[in-house]
Amino acid sequence: MSNSRSISCSSTTAATFTMQWQKALVLGSGSYGTVYLGVPTNPNFGPSYYIAIKTSRLESSSTLQKERRILSRFVGCPEIVRCLGAQLSIECGLCYYNLQLEYASGGTLEDLIKRSSGGKLEEHDVRRYTTMILKGLRALHKQGYVHCDLKPANILAFSTGSGGVSKVKITDFGLSKIPGEENEIMRKRFSFRGTPNYMSPESVLWGIITPALDIWSLGCVVVEMVTGNVGWDSSISIDELMLEIACGNPPKIPETMSELGKDFLRGCLEKNPLKRLTAELLLLHPFLVEGCQGSPSAGPSALIGCSSSVSMKPHASKKSLPPPPGFSLKMKKPPSPEKLPPPAPATNLWLQSNTNMFTIPAFDRPMKQSAGVIKPYRLFPS
Numbered sequence: 001m002s003n004s005r006s007i008s009c010s011s012t013t014a015a016t017f018t019m020q021w022q023k024a025l026v027l028g029s030g031s032y033g034t035v036y037l038g039v040p041t042n043p044n045f046g047p048s049y050y051i052a053i054k055t056s057r058l059e060s061s062s063t064l065q066k067e068r069r070i071l072s073r074f075v076g077c078p079e080i081v082r083c084l085g086a087q088l089s090i091e092c093g094l095c096y097y098n099l100q101l102e103y104a105s106g107g108t109l110e111d112l113i114k115r116s117s118g119g120k121l122e123e124h125d126v127r128r129y130t131t132m133i134l135k136g137l138r139a140l141h142k143q144g145y146v147h148c149d150l151k152p153a154n155i156l157a158f159s160t161g162s163g164g165v166s167k168v169k170i171t172d173f174g175l176s177k178i179p180g181e182e183n184e185i186m187r188k189r190f191s192f193r194g195t196p197n198y199m200s201p202e203s204v205l206w207g208i209i210t211p212a213l214d215i216w217s218l219g220c221v222v223v224e225m226v227t228g229n230v231g232w233d234s235s236i237s238i239d240e241l242m243l244e245i246a247c248g249n250p251p252k253i254p255e256t257m258s259e260l261g262k263d264f265l266r267g268c269l270e271k272n273p274l275k276r277l278t279a280e281l282l283l284l285h286p287f288l289v290e291g292c293q294g295s296p297s298a299g300p301s302a303l304i305g306c307s308s309s310v311s312m313k314p315h316a317s318k319k320s321l322p323p324p325p326g327f328s329l330k331m332k333k334p335p336s337p338e339k340l341p342p343p344a345p346a347t348n349l350w351l352q353s354n355t356n357m358f359t360i361p362a363f364d365r366p367m368k369q370s371a372g373v374i375k376p377y378r379l380f381p382s
């Protein structure tokens with residue numbers, strides 16, 4: 001029995017080594033659990049081996065277990081947070097479920113917006129992050145999932161190590177709609193998932209949950225990146241906000257945005273979910289494509305070419321589910337920090353050690369101090 005989570009890795013030369021973590025600082029907390037920084041117990045393994053551990057009591061861990069099942073389908077997607085496994089622990093006589101995730105050293109997109117000069121992001125960064133988020137959404141939607149709670153607090157930022165952001169990834173799949181789950185219209189009318197500011201008209205009004213919901217939410221996230229504010233008047237009550245959204249009124253499109261940006265936003269914030277652009281189509285929008293090619297402007301034909309020709313296409317995913325990715329462990333020695341870990345196991349097998357090794361970007365985000373800094377993290381024998 002170890003005092004910390006242990007992970008064993010076998011190399012091709014049959015050498016075996018063990019990695020152990022202990023819960024250190026609290027990184028954040030939400031409705032479904034507390035997220036800790038997992039620090040290797042062996043001081044030889046530095047910040048590049050840090051992980052995030054999302055924890056909740058076993059009896060209320062169904063959301064975390066669902067999250068793990070979803071994440072195991074997307075281990076190969078660079079725009080979705082990587083799940084490294086899950087284990088149970090006993091702490092002070094209580095049983096906890098621990099979901100292990102790659103550690104995002106840059107915090108969340110919400111933090112990035114707050115930290116940025118002027119409290120808002122430059123348009124080139126907006127384009128870069130939006131492209132990554134859309135790639136994550138495209139992967140989700142292709143497999144029939146809807147995230148349902150896309151917002152800056154659920155986008156993780158990975159630091160370059162020199163203050164920049166190398167990558168953003170989607171996280172927090174606790175509210176996600178999985179394929180086969182009640183289709184289109186939720187049984188309970190007027191019930192909705194997610195955070196009010198980012199909800200689409202059809203989800204608020206009818207409880208309709210399709211990939212188009214995530215696209216509306218993305219539009220709201222873009223508005224927030226550009227202005228530093230949620231797109232709605234902060235003085236209105238939740239009821240008034242719901243009414244606004246139910247009427248199909250989108251958040252205000254920022255005047256300061258380029259014409260391409262405004263056109264992109266109109267594609268996201270289309271009231272009719274069937275006319276709203278898909279992730280696939282938005283990735284072809286000149287706002288992203290030409291921005292990435294270093295040409296920030298385009299003539300009206302480009303706008304018409306994108307919006308008018310594609311916006312009427314139904315928002316539906318076409319492909320069937322691929323099988324979950326396989327998982328095998330063959331490694332040589334402890335891996336170099338540059339190498340990313342192999343995928344986490346696709347199965348949801350409790351107490352199964354996640355037998356992979358990985359590295360995580362250097363620890364360089366400001367940390368919130370937790371009350372009881374280092375907590376023992378004891379394992380069930382596996």
Ligand SMILES: Nc1ncnc2c1ncn2[C@@H]1O[C@H](COP(=O)(O)OP(=O)(O)OP(=O)(O)O)[C@@H](O)[C@H]1O
Nearest residue numbers: 027028029030031032033035052101102103104172
């Ligand atoms: N992989 C990670 N790396 C670094 N920080 C993380 C990571 N995952 C979560 N966090 C931090 O913990 C916070 C809460 O995480 P998360 O949103 O996943 O929890 P939740 O209980 O599902 O929250 P919600 O109430 O929004 O559903 C995040 O806002 C972020 O600050």
